[in-house]
Amino acid sequence: MDNTIQRVFIIGLDGAGNFIKDTETPNIDRLIANGAVTYNAQAVFPSISAECWGSILHGVLPEKHGLTNEIVEVKPYPEDSPFPSIFKLARQAFPNAKLASFSGWAPINYGIIEDSSECFKAAMPDEGLCYEAADYIRQNPDLKLFFIQLDSPDASGHRHGYGTKPYLESITKVDEYVGVLIDTIEEANLLDDSLIIFTADHGGGGDAGAYTHGSSHPMDMTVFWGCHGPGISNETKLGDLCITDTAAVAAHALGLPIPKNWDAKVPAGVVIGACHQPNL
Known part of the structure; x- marks a missing residue:
């Protein structure tokens, strides 16, 4: 059986913590039932959106990438940063590849992901976002790296309180959107040779x-x-894992060297199938 990974999907639920274990998420569950999951991964401190998404995509702690909510809302990520995102690494390795970022929180697209990554970007509320993203997958089955951030859980936590019934219901609702993406990936015959990462x-x-x-x-x-x-x-079995490690896992799956100055690592226990090697 060919285990070559051809592409990576990163699906992020903003503000969901580990609360998916406390509510129904059948679409995520049906994939991780044949995959791996931990409910004890760690965010970075401070546990704020820009700091955390910056660490997920750039593979370093906040004191290195320097991002805050205030910064990413007004400034593009500096191209001369010594800490490239997984998108920039992928663009350098695959000059003609299709890369895409869909975000419910627009600053991710222009304040965290470098302009030089030249990836397709879209930002809108979650429901429209998931269908826009599904259309992109359907029309671009040769994509290499795909990221989506769904914002509803965090918005509900701020409004109703984290862990409350309305908050948990928002996670279940977002799982329906995730189901749209998974169904599209399956229908496009991309499931067997893709790495799909789920995280908050x-x-x-x-x-x-x-x-x-x-x-x-x-x-x-x-x-x-x-x-x-x-x-x-x-x-x-996933060992100790920090959200920064998402970048290392994605890079390794795409056959990209993990930058030595990244804090990210491939967690012990994760043995990814044979990687597609780019022309480096």
Whole structure:
């Protein structure tokens, strides 16, 4: 059986922490049932969106990438940064590849992902975003790297409180959107040779308050992290894992060298199938 990974999908649920274990998420569950998951992965501190998504995509801690919510809303990510994102690495290795980022929080697209990555970008509320993203997958089955950030759980946590019934219902609703993406991936015959990563950037409801996040409390810092793809099985045991490691796993799956100055690493226990090697 050919285990070559041809592409990577990163599906992020903003503010979902590890609360997916407390509510119904049948679409995520059906993939990680044949993959791997931990509910004890760690966010970075401070557990705030820009700091966390910056670490997920750039593979380094916030003190290195230097991103904050205030910065990413007004400035593009500096092209001379020594800490490239997974998108920039992929563009350098695959000059003609199709890369895409879909975000419910627009600053990810222009403040965290470098302009030089030349990836397709779209930003809108979650429901429209998932269908826009599904259309992109359907029309571009030769894509190489795909990222989507779904914003509803975090918005609901800020409005209703993290861990509350409306908040948990928002995670279940977002799982329906994830199901649209998974169905599209399957219908395009991309499931068997893709690595799909699921994660949250942070949780909420800890020391910073019931309606927010940012503290070092476990409710803010503990998140789920799962993956499905060649070389991954339900016997895969994920060791200590930080959200920064997402970048390393994605890079390794695409056959890209992991930058030595990244904090990210491929977690112990993750043995990814044979990687597609770019012309470096």
